[in-house]
Amino acid sequence: MATIDVVCIGNAIVDILTRTDDDFVTQNGIIKGAMNLIDAERAELLYERMPPAIEMSGGSAGNTAAGVASFGGRAAFIGKVAADHLGRVFAHDIRAQGVSFDSHPLENDAPTARSMIMVTPDSERSMNTYLGACVELGPEDIETSKITEAKLVYFEGYLWDPPRAKEAIRLAAKLAHDHKREVAMTLSDPFCVDRYRDEFLELMRTGTVDIVFANEDEIKSLYQTDDLESALEQGISDCKLLIVTRSEKGAVVLSKSERVSVPAIEIEELTDTTGAGDLFAAGFLYGYTNGRTLKDSAHLGALAAGIVIQQIGPRPQVSLKIAAQTAGLI
Amino acid sequence: MATIDVVCIGNAIVDILTRTDDDFVTQNGIIKGAMNLIDAERAELLYERMPPAIEMSGGSAGNTAAGVASFGGRAAFIGKVAADHLGRVFAHDIRAQGVSFDSHPLENDAPTARSMIMVTPDSERSMNTYLGACVELGPEDIETSKITEAKLVYFEGYLWDPPRAKEAIRLAAKLAHDHKREVAMTLSDPFCVDRYRDEFLELMRTGTVDIVFANEDEIKSLYQTDDLESALEQGISDCKLLIVTRSEKGAVVLSKSERVSVPAIEIEELTDTTGAGDLFAAGFLYGYTNGRTLKDSAHLGALAAGIVIQQIGPRPQVSLKIAAQTAGLI
Numbered sequence: 001m002a003t004i005d006v007v008c009i010g011n012a013i014v015d016i017l018t019r020t021d022d023d024f025v026t027q028n029g030i031i032k033g034a035m036n037l038i039d040a041e042r043a044e045l046l047y048e049r050m051p052p053a054i055e056m057s058g059g060s061a062g063n064t065a066a067g068v069a070s071f072g073g074r075a076a077f078i079g080k081v082a083a084d085h086l087g088r089v090f091a092h093d094i095r096a097q098g099v100s101f102d103s104h105p106l107e108n109d110a111p112t113a114r115s116m117i118m119v120t121p122d123s124e125r126s127m128n129t130y131l132g133a134c135v136e137l138g139p140e141d142i143e144t145s146k147i148t149e150a151k152l153v154y155f156e157g158y159l160w161d162p163p164r165a166k167e168a169i170r171l172a173a174k175l176a177h178d179h180k181r182e183v184a185m186t187l188s189d190p191f192c193v194d195r196y197r198d199e200f201l202e203l204m205r206t207g208t209v210d211i212v213f214a215n216e217d218e219i220k221s222l223y224q225t226d227d228l229e230s231a232l233e234q235g236i237s238d239c240k241l242l243i244v245t246r247s248e249k250g251a252v253v254l255s256k257s258e259r260v261s262v263p264a265i266e267i268e269e270l271t272d273t274t275g276a277g278d279l280f281a282a283g284f285l286y287g288y289t290n291g292r293t294l295k296d297s298a299h300l301g302a303l304a305a306g307i308v309i310q311q312i313g314p315r316p317q318v319s320l321k322i323a324a325q326t327a328g329l330i
Numbered sequence: 331m332a333t334i335d336v337v338c339i340g341n342a343i344v345d346i347l348t349r350t351d352d353d354f355v356t357q358n359g360i361i362k363g364a365m366n367l368i369d370a371e372r373a374e375l376l377y378e379r380m381p382p383a384i385e386m387s388g389g390s391a392g393n394t395a396a397g398v399a400s401f402g403g404r405a406a407f408i409g410k411v412a413a414d415h416l417g418r419v420f421a422h423d424i425r426a427q428g429v430s431f432d433s434h435p436l437e438n439d440a441p442t443a444r445s446m447i448m449v450t451p452d453s454e455r456s457m458n459t460y461l462g463a464c465v466e467l468g469p470e471d472i473e474t475s476k477i478t479e480a481k482l483v484y485f486e487g488y489l490w491d492p493p494r495a496k497e498a499i500r501l502a503a504k505l506a507h508d509h510k511r512e513v514a515m516t517l518s519d520p521f522c523v524d525r526y527r528d529e530f531l532e533l534m535r536t537g538t539v540d541i542v543f544a545n546e547d548e549i550k551s552l553y554q555t556d557d558l559e560s561a562l563e564q565g566i567s568d569c570k571l572l573i574v575t576r577s578e579k580g581a582v583v584l585s586k587s588e589r590v591s592v593p594a595i596e597i598e599e600l601t602d603t604t605g606a607g608d609l610f611a612a613g614f615l616y617g618y619t620n621g622r623t624l625k626d627s628a629h630l631g632a633l634a635a636g637i638v639i640q641q642i643g644p645r646p647q648v649s650l651k652i653a654a655q656t657a658g659l660i
Contacts, residue, residue, distance in 0.1 A: 019647065047422060048422075050426065051426050051427075052387065052396070052422070052423040052424075052426045052427050052645060053386075053419075053422075053423065053426075054384055054385070054386045054643065055384070055385035055386070055419065056383075056384045056385070057382065066382070084415065085414065085415035085416065086415065089383075089385065092377060092378075092382070092383075093382040093383065094382075096380065096381050096382045096383075097381075097382050312642070312647075313384065315382060317349065
């Protein structure tokens with residue numbers, strides 16, 4: 001009997017968000033719209049240069065866990081913070097959202113990870129992530145009971161960046177499958193796909209991963225094609241369920257036997273795209289693990305994504321449960 | 331020759347902002363709409379209980395300094411942070427806004443102050459402030475050159491809460507007056523006025539303070555009257571310039587010879603009143619120290635206040651200079 005809907009595994013990150021113009025992004029050599037990995041020294045330099053900022057808990061899979069909980073789902077998170085101020089902030093925020101989080105913080109080593117996020121006038125976010133304590137995530141951090149008690153394990157492709165997290169994921173996936181649970185991943189970022197294409201394809205083709213979330217750029221990058229249809233076809237031949245988000249064009253969900261599309265929700269004002277993909281995954285997974293159809297699950301994903309891009313920051317500041325009830329989706 | 335328009339002195343605080351319902355405020359014994367002083371233990375307890383939050387630099391006079399700089403004014407800030415993470419955040423944010431900030435951080439003692447702010451559905455903010463390192467602010471922190479090079483010294487009444495800050499203020503006021511500069515204060519909060527009524531009146535009546543900012547509740551509290559007109563009359567008899575903000579009713583400015591009123595600006599949606607008074611002071615002081623009339627200065631104050639209450643948090647996330655230019659005010 002599952003007591004958790006979704007257990008999310010990812011880099012535990014606090015976001016440092018600010019607005020800049022495009023020149024700031026260009027002049028500082030930041031790849032726009034991407035997750036740029038940086039070291040401690042560059043983190044200091046960029047922080048010194050960046051405008052006043054807002055700190056809020058983030059991290060891709062952490063945002064998804066928070067989203068599932070905001071829908072009223074039962075979510076858990078596994079990720080590595082340090083025993084420092086930002087680590088306490090991360091732990092407070094995710095627990096206060098109702099997510100179960102018991103990972104041991106790292107003592108006397110690298111600090112909690114932070115991502116400096118520049119939001120440009122077009123509302124696109126460019127991330128600059130110093131992984132800090134996240135590089136210590138390993139198989140010893142996988143809480144067996146959380147994996148076996150969850151209907152589904154979800155992890156971020158970004159976990160291929162730190163050295164030992166992939167071992168943690170392989171262990172979690174094996175545990176999950178041994179207990180007849182499903183495993184889902186997000187491809188995270190087109191550049192991340194570029195770094196780990198062969199490994200991601202291997203995860204899919206060996207059945208280590210059952211369900212794949214991607215946006216258009218990521219799925220095209222995975223199959224190194226400019227043709228979305230071709231990427232979708234190849235994608236669903238390599239996994240059991242493929243969910244591809246397409247920004248204002250909505251999303252498409254493919255199973256071996258079915259293909260459904262949903263539109264994006266109408267929004268009043270695009271504010272900040274940070275967390276859009278994470279929250280789509282949250283809505284979809286909340287629906288999927290609670291017996292909804294693929295189409296209804298995708299509508300929940302579109303709702304959550306549409307809400308988070310109308311606010312600053314990657315975690316919903318309103319109750320997604322109430323929003324979904326108001327929209328007649330649950 | 332002044333090289334600074336306004337030097338602001340205040341408690342250096344990082345805000346921890348969240349939305350709660352009214353029940354949370356009531357059940358936790360928080361005085362709604364007020365600044366509630368708390369100790370370290372209660373700070374831990376409230377943090378544990380509060381929902382996910384956003385961290386951003388705050389502090390009343392710090393917000394005003396940031397606002398003056400956002401208008402393009404030359405601002406400095408004096409206040410006590412600790413040599414810790416939140417202290418670095420505070421220093422980064424205020425400097426990145428263009429404010430000169432050189433106060434020495436406190437080493438190996440109390441941590442940087444934080445205020446847990448609950449924003450209720452009516453957009454009212456209730457603050458819970460742990461003063462931490464702020465209690466160490468004293469006369470030794472007054473940088474003589476900053477005071478003598480500034481056209482005006484501005485401080486917050488909240489500084490009467492920590493034990494030695496009042497000595498710092500008396501020193502700064504003397505230095506300023508010796509150099510023919512003006513001294514302004516905000517009454518900060520009706521409960522703060524209640525705690526220090528006699529001392530605030532003494533500051534005004536001895537000419538230690540020339541200019542007083544207050545909202546309706548504060549000026550009424552100062553003179554223990556429910557009659558605004560009576561409070562205004564008594565107020566301007568005790569100082570040279572009195573600025574009283576009246577929320578959606580705008581503001582009134584009284585000098586010994588003049589009385590002007592300005593309306594509040596029209597807003598689309600009230601989001602969070604945190605920082606409204608601080609930003610009114612910023613706009614007014616930017617205008618006043620740059621040779622604008624009382625009326626024009628008050629319009630700048632109303633603009634800044636109107637902008638900050640339409641966002642989350644107490645410091646403007648847009649350029650007030652551009653906003654004022656767009657509104658045809660500068």
